Amino acid sequence: MVRRVARPMLAAMFVVGGLDQLKHPGAKAKAARPVLDQAAKVGLPDDPELLVRANGVAMVGGGALLATGRVPRIASTVLAGALVPTTLAAHPFWNESDPQVRAQQKVQFLKNLGLLGGLLLAAVDTDGKPSLAYRARLAGESAQRTARTTRREAKHAAKAARREARLKAAQAQNALT
Known part of the structure; x- marks a missing residue:
């Protein structure tokens, strides 16, 4: 129940912020x-408005997916990736000389840092289900157990077959005498 409420709450900021980036990319x-x-x-296009809009699309898409609970781990990872450049670009408090503006920017930077923490938690949340790595490891262990059991049972079957063959041979020898 908590996930159903918390995910849309976390996603709301990204959907609203992403829509703003799509509508008004110039100032950003x-x-x-x-x-x-x-x-x-690193090879990205040199079109600032295009990159701001692309970031907005990632925020709206990731936010919508997270809010609806569809692929929340991937959505959270996408949002975390979109949040980092947004935070660095929009809230560089270290560059501010005015103490009041610096304090405001620092609060906004820390708010985004908190959102990033929430996204990282959402990105590793398996929703109460075992992770893919755990399930793969369990399947591997299960396959190893099955192989050991099969080898052991094959050994027992071969031993029983040899015993049965010796018994039949002894019975045939006794029938001849």
């Missing part, structure tokens, strides 16, 4: 320029 592109200059070094 200007603020994001220093971060986008770094992104250009």
